[in-house]
Amino acid sequence: MSRRRFMRFHTLENLDSFFKEAKSRELVFKAHPISGDPERFRYDSKEQSVSSLEDGARFDSMIDFYRYVFQCDPEGYPNTEHIDLELWEPRIF
Numbered sequence: 001m002s003r004r005r006f007m008r009f010h011t012l013e014n015l016d017s018f019f020k021e022a023k024s025r026e027l028v029f030k031a032h033p034i035s036g037d038p039e040r041f042r043y044d045s046k047e048q049s050v051s052s053l054e055d056g057a058r059f060d061s062m063i064d065f066y067r068y069v070f071q072c073d074p075e076g077y078p079n080t081e082h083i084d085l086e087l088w089e090p091r092i093f
Contacts, residue, residue: 002021006032006088012066012078018085019043030051031069032084044055 009015019027027043040053050065051058059065070078 007085007087008082010082011023011087012063012070012072015069015083015085016062019045019048028088030086032086033069033071033078034060036071038086 007018009018010017019083022043025045028040029043029046030038030040032038041050042053043050048062049058059068066072067076069083072078084092
């Protein structure tokens with residue numbers, strides 16, 4: 001039986017550190033913004049890329065992904081206080 005684990009990130013830099021330090025080649029997770037619906041994603045550490053599990057679209061860069069989940073304005077300033085990631089185990093994180 002798999003378990004879910006929630007992690008909260010308050011800055012783009014915290015989220016970036018999490019992905020850079022991830023021990024798994026692949027992470028499957030759901031991002032929960034403060035406002036809006038959660039979305040499911042897949043992170044590939046080898047390619048250092050994130051893609052949507054809903055439509056398969058891949059973000060051009062990790063920075064684009066961070067700006068998307070933190071709902072950043074055109075200048076890159078976040079419009080949300082935090083983002084929660086819901087991770088599934090037993091994968092190694």
